Amino acid sequence: MALIRKSNTICSRALKILQPSSSAFSPSGAGNAQSQSVDKQTCNWIPAKRLHSFKRPNLHVIRNQLARFEGGSVELEMNNDTGIAILTLNNPRRMNSMTGKMMVDMADKVSELEEWHEGKALIMRGADGNLCTGGDLTFVRKALHYGEEMAAYQHDTLTRLLNLPLISVALVQGHTLGGGAELSTACDFRVMSSSAKIGFVQIKMGLSTAWGAATRLTRLLGRRKAIDLLCSAKILLPDAALREGLVDYVLPKICTDELAETTNWLLRNLCAYDTNITRVVKSLVVSAELSMDHYQALDAERKLFGQTWGGPVQRKMLDANVKHK
Numbered sequence: 001m002a003l004i005r006k007s008n009t010i011c012s013r014a015l016k017i018l019q020p021s022s023s024a025f026s027p028s029g030a031g032n033a034q035s036q037s038v039d040k041q042t043c044n045w046i047p048a049k050r051l052h053s054f055k056r057p058n059l060h061v062i063r064n065q066l067a068r069f070e071g072g073s074v075e076l077e078m079n080n081d082t083g084i085a086i087l088t089l090n091n092p093r094r095m096n097s098m099t100g101k102m103m104v105d106m107a108d109k110v111s112e113l114e115e116w117h118e119g120k121a122l123i124m125r126g127a128d129g130n131l132c133t134g135g136d137l138t139f140v141r142k143a144l145h146y147g148e149e150m151a152a153y154q155h156d157t158l159t160r161l162l163n164l165p166l167i168s169v170a171l172v173q174g175h176t177l178g179g180g181a182e183l184s185t186a187c188d189f190r191v192m193s194s195s196a197k198i199g200f201v202q203i204k205m206g207l208s209t210a211w212g213a214a215t216r217l218t219r220l221l222g223r224r225k226a227i228d229l230l231c232s233a234k235i236l237l238p239d240a241a242l243r244e245g246l247v248d249y250v251l252p253k254i255c256t257d258e259l260a261e262t263t264n265w266l267l268r269n270l271c272a273y274d275t276n277i278t279r280v281v282k283s284l285v286v287s288a289e290l291s292m293d294h295y296q297a298l299d300a301e302r303k304l305f306g307q308t309w310g311g312p313v314q315r316k317m318l319d320a321n322v323k324h325k
């Protein structure tokens, strides 16, 4: 009981320190001093100064609009025994491409995960063998006037997903294209099926990244590889995706249950230790990445470390005289 109380305190402190969505939508978080964008009407560059003046979007209003574009769903199963949750994009007739309603569903599921204190990890996958082929083109055609609002909503959801105190893995299966490839970058890791294909094909569709992948991909792979993947629209097979560093593990060819194999990979490699310490460590990495200030990140790290030091898990391990052979 004491362990649970102390652990919950640690995690709620971690979350307070991180304040998940604040960096994505504060006026000062809209871009850094170097960033520029293109005006849709004229294709002129918008200087960074003007980007900073964009208003914080009203996500509640956007939510109500998106919910009107029906089709598909996003399902969540949380397993308190394994500590692993499964988030499933479910629109298989259209290869799990996302409608407005699915965006709203996903935001709600991420909110549930934010409140799930027993969790250690999350696997995002698609129903029936494809992760996702981006925006549902039926929805896209009807929502051509609503791009910036949709992007704002997805940025909020995916930033919250990335910053969860859970280790997240995208199961890249079948076709993972456009916005689907973007979704995969909102997870900490990517495990790829040996028969899957992944590609940021937005530029071919006359678009830049819609759901925040330029920002995440640049952090993940660096400027050169991000430009290469986004501007070439190349579709990568598993070997190439692994070589580029876009995915972390390719499932064996003889694999009858890809979800079970991904779960085992997670359990073997990243989920072997205490749930609450794992959550704190994940939160610290988020904090270090979000923080522009090295000293602020160290400050958060010191405060959270202070909560684990002398705690029941450490005491138990000291008593057990563990040898790291």
Ligand SMILES: CCCC(=O)SCCNC(=O)CCNC(=O)[C@H](O)C(C)(C)COP(=O)(O)OP(=O)(O)OC[C@H]1O[C@@H](n2cnc3c(N)ncnc32)[C@H](O)[C@@H]1OP(=O)(O)O
Residues within 6 Å of the ligand: 093, 094, 095, 097, 133, 134, 135, 136, 137, 138, 140, 175, 177, 178, 179, 180, 201, 202, 205, 207, 210
């Ligand atoms: C808003 C974010 C920005 C973006 O995501 S931009 C990228 C949007 N995505 C796309 O353009 C993908 C378009 N689709 C394709 O290229 C092909 O369907 C794909 C994925 C290569 C699969 O090819 P095939 O294996 O030949 O299968 P298929 O074309 O017969 O597809 C099976 C059924 O799925 C449907 N589908 C796949 N992706 C979709 C999408 N994004 N929106 C709506 N429907 C989609 C496709 O239309 C087909 O349905 P149906 O059998 O014709 O009723």
